[in-house]
Amino acid sequence: MKPINIVESIIVPLNRKNVDTDQIISKEFLKRIERTGFGKYLFYHWRHRPDGSRNEDFVLNQPQFENAKVLVAHENFGCGSSREHAPWAIMDYGFQVVIAPSFADIFHNNCFKNGILPIRLTVEEVEELLAKGEQSTYEVKVNLEEQTVAGQDGATYSFEIDPYYKQMLLNGWDEISLTFQYEGHIQNYEKQHA
Amino acid sequence: MAKTIIEKIWDQHIVYEEEGKPDLLYIDLHLIHEVTSPQAFEGLRLAGRKVRRPDLCFATMDHNVPTKNLPVIQDPIAKKQITTLEKNCEEFGIQLAHMEHPDQGIVHIIGPELGLTQPGKTIVCGDSHTSTHGAFGAIAFGIGTSEVEHVLSTQTLWQSKPKTMEIKISGQLGYGVTAKDVILAIIAKFGIDVGTGHIVEYTGEAIRNMTMEERMTICNMSIEAGAKAGLISPDETTINYLRGKRFAPEGAEFDKAAQRWLDLATDAGATYDTVLEIDANEIEPFVTWGTNPSMGTGISKHVPRAEDYASDSDKEALKKALAYMDLEEGAPMTSIAVQHVFIGSCTNARLSDLRSAAKLVEGRKVHPSVTAIVVPGSRTVKQQAEAEGLDRIFIEAGFEWRESGCSMCLAMNDDVVPAGERCASTSNRNFEGRQGAGSRTHLMSPAMAAAAAIEGKFVDVRTLQPAHA
Numbered sequence: 117m118k119p120i121n122i123v124e125s126i127i128v129p130l131n132r133k134n135v136d137t138d139q140i141i142s143k144e145f146l147k148r149i150e151r152t153g154f155g156k157y158l159f160y161h162w163r164h165r166p167d168g169s170r171n172e173d174f175v176l177n178q179p180q181f182e183n184a185k186v187l188v189a190h191e192n193f194g195c196g197s198s199r200e201h202a203p204w205a206i207m208d209y210g211f212q213v214v215i216a217p218s219f220a221d222i223f224h225n226n227c228f229k230n231g232i233l234p235i236r237l238t239v240e241e242v243e244e245l246l247a248k249g250e251q252s253t254y255e256v257k258v259n260l261e262e263q264t265v266a267g268q269d270g271a272t273y274s275f276e277i278d279p280y281y282k283q284m285l286l287n288g289w290d291e292i293s294l295t296f297q298y299e300g301h302i303q304n305y306e307k308q309h310a
Numbered sequence: 311m312a313k314t315i316i317e318k319i320w321d322q323h324i325v326y327e328e329e330g331k332p333d334l335l336y337i338d339l340h341l342i343h344e345v346t347s348p349q350a351f352e353g354l355r356l357a358g359r360k361v362r363r364p365d366l367c368f369a370t371m372d373h374n375v376p377t378k379n380l381p382v383i384q385d386p387i388a389k390k391q392i393t394t395l396e397k398n399c400e401e402f403g404i405q406l407a408h409m410e411h412p413d414q415g416i417v418h419i420i421g422p423e424l425g426l427t428q429p430g431k432t433i434v435c436g437d438s439h440t441s442t443h444g445a446f447g448a449i450a451f452g453i454g455t456s457e458v459e460h461v462l463s464t465q466t467l468w469q470s471k472p473k474t475m476e477i478k479i480s481g482q483l484g485y486g487v488t489a490k491d492v493i494l495a496i497i498a499k500f501g502i503d504v505g506t507g508h509i510v511e512y513t514g515e516a517i518r519n520m521t522m523e524e525r526m527t528i529c530n531m532s533i534e535a536g537a538k539a540g541l542i543s544p545d546e547t548t549i550n551y552l553r554g555k556r557f558a559p560e561g562a563e564f565d566k567a568a569q570r571w572l573d574l575a576t577d578a579g580a581t582y583d584t585v586l587e588i589d590a591n592e593i594e595p596f597v598t599w600g601t602n603p604s605m606g607t608g609i610s611k612h613v614p615r616a617e618d619y620a621s622d623s624d625k626e627a628l629k630k631a632l633a634y635m636d637l638e639e640g641a642p643m644t645s646i647a648v649q650h651v652f653i654g655s656c657t658n659a660r661l662s663d664l665r666s667a668a669k670l671v672e673g674r675k676v677h678p679s680v681t682a683i684v685v686p687g688s689r690t691v692k693q694q695a696e697a698e699g700l701d702r703i704f705i706e707a708g709f710e711w712r713e714s715g716c717s718m719c720l721a722m723n724d725d726v727v728p729a730g731e732r733c734a735s736t737s738n739r740n741f742e743g744r745q746g747a748g749s750r751t752h753l754m755s756p757a758m759a760a761a762a763a764i765e766g767k768f769v770d771v772r773t774l775q776p777a778h779a
Contacts, residue, residue, distance in 0.1 A: 133627055134502055134602050138741040143722045147374065147387040149348035149394050151455075161743050166729055190623065192503040195536060195602070196741060198438040199346065200454035221472075221506060221538050222438060222452055229456035278470065280331050291456070292359070295464045298334055301326040302466060305336050 117231045119288035123212045123258040125185035129249030130175055135189050136196035137223060141205040154201055155208030180253050186213045188245050193234075194223025203230045213258050215265065217242050228281045231288060233260055235275045244271075260286060312577035315543050316474045316509045319449045319574065323432050325466055332468040338431040340461050341417045342369035342404065344395040345722070346436030350459035351398040359463045361402040366465060368426055369399050370407040372416045373722050377685050377712035381409050388723070402462075415688020415714045418442040418656040422526065423690055425555025429544040429571035434461055439656045439738065441532040444541030445525035446548055447574055449509065451539040472509045472538045473583035479514040481590040486772035488666070489524035490658060490736070490755035492516065492588075493531040494596040494606050500586055502604035505537025508584060511576060512542050516590040522551040523660045530657045531738050534603040543575035595771050597643050598740050598753040600631035605740070606753065607643060609770045615639040634742055635750050636730075644768050648752070650733035651682035651763040652745070653709075655719035658736035658756050659687030661694050667760035668700045670774060676708035677766030683710040683725065685717040709763070721746045734762035 145157040162174045170177055187206070193216040194202060203226045206214065212232060217239045219227075227234045235258070237245070248254040248267070255268040260282065265273040284291065313321075326334040347369075354360065361367065374388040383389040392409065399406040407413035413420055418439050421427040427443045433450035434440060436458045443450035457467055477500075479492060510532055517525065525542050532540025542548075549568045552558045559567045598606035599613045607614070613632065616625045616639060632639065637646070653659070653667050664686065676682045684704050686692035692714055695701060701711045718725040719737035721744070727733045729748025736759050737744075740751035752768070761771045 132630075133623055136602065136739075136741045138720075138739070138744055142743055142747070143720050144747075146345050146722065147385070147391050149352070149391055151349045151352075161747055166748055192506070192536065195502060196438065196533075196739060198436055198440075198452035198454055200349075200436075200456060203454075218503060218506060220503070220536060222454060222533075226454035226456065229454060278332075280468075291468065292357070292460050292463050295334070295460065295466060295468070298326050298466075301334065302336070302464065305325045306465075309336070 117229070117288045117290060120212055120231050120233055120285050121260045123185050123233070124255070126181065126253045126255045127186045127188045127215070127245060127249045128175060128181045128184045129246045130187060130189040131246050131250065133190040134192045134195055137194055137199050137202040138196055140194065140202040141199065146199060146201050151204055152208060154205035155210065158205040158209040183210065185211055186215065186256055186258065187211045188215045188242060188249060190242065190246070191217045191239070193219050195220040198222045200226045200229070203227050203232050207232055215242065215245065228284055229291065231285060233258065233285055235265065237265070237273050237275055241273050312580040314474050314511060314576045314580045314582060315447055315541065315574050316449065316511060319430055319432065320471060322430070332470040334466050335432060335469050337434050337461050337465055337467060338366060339421070339426055339433045340367045341421055341433065341435035341440070342367055342458070343373055343417050343435070343437065344371050344391045345373045346455050347398065347458055348391060348394045349455045350436075350462055351402065353459045354402070354462060361404065361462045362465045364403040367404045367462070368421070369395060369404050370414055370417050370420055371395060371409050373716045373720065375409050375713070375715040376723050377715050377717050377725055380713055384724070412689050415690065416656045416659065416716055418530065419660060419687035419691065422446065422522070423688060425552055425558035428552065428558065429548060430574050434467065438533045439530050441537070441540045442526050442530040442656055444529040444532065444539050445522060446552075447541055447544035447571065449539055449541065452533065473507055475505060475508040475510045475537070475584040475586065476582040477510050477512050478585070478587045479512065479516040479590050480587060481515060482519065483516050483590045483593065486595055486757070487593050488755040488757060489520060489527040491593055491596040492590070493528045494598065494603065494753060495593045496588055497531065497535045497604045498596070498606045499588060500535065502534065502602050503536040504586070505532060505535040508537050510535070510537045510540040511582070512540060517542055518545065521662065522547060523662045526660070527657055531603065534738060544571045545575070595758050596754065597758065597768055599635065599637060599643065600628070601634055601740060601742050603738065603740060603753060605631055609643050609758070609768060611643055613637050613639055613641045613643070644770065646752070647679070647732070647767040648734045648762050649680060649731040650727050651680055651759050652685070652718040652733055652735040652737065653683070653756050653759050654685030654687065654717050655737035656687065656716070657738045659685060659691065661691050663736065663756040664691070664695050664700050667756040668703045670757055670760040670771065671707045671709070671764065672703045674707055674764045676763045679766050680763050682708065682763040683712055683718065685712045685725070686714045688714045718745055720744060727751070734759045734768070
């Protein structure tokens with residue numbers, strides 16, 4: 117997993133609540149057996165009209181948001197299915213950070229396994245960011261070490277993150293290798309419960 | 311100290327704990343299906359790792375499988391996913407109920423059916439509806455593919471201890487009100503993310519009176535309220551269900567296990583971080599009108615209006631949902647016509663679900679403007695239903711009687727609702743495009759879906775008597 121610390125980018129304002137994983141990556145794209153290549157299917161049915169043409173109205177299709185690395189959305193982002201194809205699509209598209217007032221548990225967990233930083237800010241802070249991002253392009257510098265999001269206008273937002281997951285992201289650790297260090301404990305548990 | 315069942319099971323499974331870290335939890339049962347596992351097995355191969363406990367894994371094929379013209383899969387990518395699972399199970403020594411195996415079925419239906427699902431276990435699967443297994447008093451939750459790989463190689467997971475929540479359903483259910491109506495009413499009342507960060511225990515008289523199949527319907531949709539898992543303390547109903555199941559203990563061993571299982575029940579006086587309560591008497595047959603499972607209401611009610619909501623973001627969400635669903639504010643629920651009916655899914659495709667739908671369908675005909683399918687949850691359910699003649703009832707009424715699988719719940723196979731058309735569905739999610747791009751899903755119970763198939767529109771099942779009373 118690639119370590120992550122500082123991300124500088126404009127934000128993409130996705131002003132929606134309860135963005136579910138079916139929207140992030142629709143089921144017709146779950147049949148692949150690889151982890152890569154899902155980016156072009158991200159939000160497919162919002163980025164495209166029913167006839168398959170590009171929906172220029174959708175925020176991700178607007179030219180000023182090309183190459184953005186920070187996605188900002190409303191409450192309960194990533195609800196629904198456990199499909200890790202959702203963070204794979206987000207990452208493959210180029211996003212490294214998702215900011216929202218709250219995340220669904222499984223999606224939140226899946227982000228940490230893939231080097232995506234999910235940041236919880238308050239509803240008010242997220243609404244402020246969404247408004248700034250919708251008005252004109254708004255650039256931020258995300259600093260995981262310092263747990264801050266600093267905006268181009270001098271506004272700074274700080275966030276909380278579980279220290280274990282913070283270290284995992286900063287170091288790009290492979291969790292399975294870490295767990296192998298606890299092999300003795302696992303063996304003991306198995307002996308006691310045989 | 312008095313403990314909840316949630317704390318008891320959690321504490322029994324801690325392999326390692328340390329301040330500032332999540333707990334390392336042991337996993338007793340790992341269920342596997344074709345969609346969320348290939349990348350995990352590939353990860354093992356690339357790192358030269360093996361499956362630590364193949365004996366604690368069980369695999370089946372459900373998401374992609376066709377429900378007619380078996381065993382031909384037209385879609386080459388889906389076919390590759392199916393053959394990949396076969397190869398992976400063979401290479402790593404994992405038991406597999408393949409497409410034509412008599413045990414095949416939706417992963418959350420066959421686990422309980424085979425007795426793999428037992429009280430006190432930690433159960434995971436790369437599927438969010440793993441919460442279903444909580445009906446037995448197990449901690450069962452969905453995980454992503456990286457965690458699937460982690461469990462395959464270590465049989466453990468790092469998990470932060472969730473908060474505990476009690477949802478008490480007091481009183482008794484009225485005539486015609488089912489477990490599906492209860493869970494839809496809970497999600498509508500408390501919200502789609504009320505359970506975030508929690509494991510929910512469902513309690514109360516209405517729960518105690520439910521069969522195991524009804525309890526599974528309740529726990530299945532815990533994730534639709536955002537909960538990590540949902541469970542119910544074991545009781546005699548649980549024990550009676552498990553006795554004689556293939557993977558359950560036998561003889562004296564079963565009696566010993568049964569005592570251990572009953573002891574898991576939440577102690578009197580134990581407290582929860584959050585307590586919610588709903589009165590069973592206020593619940594009527596329920597139908598969703600919007601694009602997430604919390605957007606639902608009683609069949610006697612109407613589609614909400616913007617003025618029913620306080621916040622601008624809720625008004626905006628209503629507007630977006632109704633535009634997608636092509637519904638008017640204030641429209642009576644009974645005015646909504648459907649073109650499709652789907653009876654199936656891990657929520658409602660067990661034998662009792664099919665029986666309750668068949669009871670209404672018997673002696674009637676599917677409305678000429680409706681295409682209706684029944685997809686049993688497993689091959690075993692299908693066989694049992696056929697033994698009772700339920701298939702004949704459905705077929706004579708004009709339903710299609712299919713092979714088992716996830717089918718139209720998420721439309722990964724050929725069972726797709728066309729764009730712009732409306733489906734009365736016994737499944738668990740009504741997200742945009744869930745049953746096919748542009749499709750419109752309304753969630754409800756099997757009896758309500760059966761009634762909609764007959765009438766061509768939503769109808770209060772309580773007003774419809776069985777044709778052969």
